Amino acid sequence: MRRADLQQGVALLTALLSSPLPPSPQPRWHPPPPSPCAAPHSCRIPNKPTGTAQVSSPGRCHCCRAAGQPARFAGRRLAQPVIGLPVDRGTLSGRIEDLQGRFNLNNLGRLIPSLIWISSSDWWSSCRDRSRHGAQHRAGDSGLAGSDSDIYSGGGRRMRFIWRLIRVPGFQPVVHQHQRADGGEGDDRGAL
């Protein structure tokens, strides 16, 4: 493949796909409404590096453009995938994905405290039921777990000790042990 061909093709595709991106903030990027498709099963082509037609999420039919049924965002055609666009001695395919629908690995420090808060709030709101039904207890907790102490009804407050994670749904003792083994908890009551 000649490098000039590649550069020319990529430049063309970038222009085709990025220029229809809506300006921000109005109109905004929204997922397209589901479009009727004459052959929905043929649209379900798994993502492959070499693929052309793509389905990025359930219910979104990207091959509809080729079928003459363009998908729309709030009445506008925006950032439609390009499938097999003929160029000099070859073809171009492309699509645009929204990267802000994903977890940003460079932003986890800001996100994780919020997620832990949600999980622990869920536990706090039902702590008495969980105590009755045999929640996982840390050694030495038994006196508190069955009581009405507000230590276990801390809705609206930050979690103070890492060991309380063991009472959050889905948090397994083995994770706790790994955490301690890695020295992440210090005296076993380190502040979160």
Next chain:
Amino acid sequence: MAVKGMTGELYEALRPYVAALPTTSSPINLNTTPAPVLASLSEQAGGNLSGFMDERLHDPLQNTQDAVTRGVLPKAVGNAPPLPVDVHTAYFQLQATVTVGDAQMTLYSTIYRPPGNAAGGASSPRVISMSTGTE
């Protein structure tokens, strides 16, 4: 893949749900995030969320408060840290595949669309990074 414990299988499973954006302040767009990510942000993972997944296609959220009103996100409690979520997107990925004969090459470009200013003006999207073959 350089992270201890990461395998090819894990990477493939995670790939649709993670990105490495050149910023530490990129909220998640509730209107476009896939179901597993949305479920991790919401207390009400389950039937209601799948209803919202369908609903947002024709009636997207207008702002983050709308997400609370419609029951997608929990109400803020006490000093709970705010969830980094939004209904806008500034970062996109363009995947372009060029095929000439038997040769094929895929180029990944990260496109940044600056948010509009207070007066409603907007800047043009621009490519901020490119890579060949891998995301």
